[in-house]
Amino acid sequence: MEVEPQKPLKILLVEDDPPTRAALQSVLSMAGHTTATADTLAAALEHIRGDQLDLMISDIQLPDGDGLTLMRQLRVLKPVVRGIALSGFGTDEDVDRSHQAGFREHLVKPIDGQSLADAIRRTTLTS
Incomplete structure (x- = not known):
């Protein structure tokens, strides 16, 4: 079975x-x-408000807040945009918190390219 190549996404x-x-x-x-980047919760919110997005990939720990709060705000502002969490922590409780905030996937750092590609495919192909 051949897998159809994934279409290019606009990612924050x-x-x-x-x-x-x-x-x-x-x-x-x-x-x-196509990837826009942000290094703080405030900068990410500016992108979310102003940019067209297909997917957000966000670290959980940010200098001015956390990715869980960011994901909750994304779900209000752009409910169709999905998210992948990045974290240095991967306990069941950490993963549950990410999912409760609205993230579809939770990847534990360090992250390799194949794991990221697989998570993007799962996140964007599921309803």
Whole structure:
């Protein structure tokens, strides 16, 4: 069975660590996606309010808040946009909190390109 290639997405990547942000943006770009970046909750909200998005990938810990709050606000402002959480923590409780906030996936850092691609595919192909 052949898998249909994924269409390019407009992704908001929210990550406060510059090397991690650059690496993830590179992986997303190589996959053909258009990626806007933000390093704070406030900057991410500006993008959400102003940009057309298909997907948000967000770190949970941000310098001015958290990705859980950001995801809840995204669900109010743009309910059809889905999210993938990035975190250094991956207990069942951490994953449950992410899902309760509205994230479809929860990836534990460090994240490899294939895991990210798989999470994007699962997140965007499911209803």
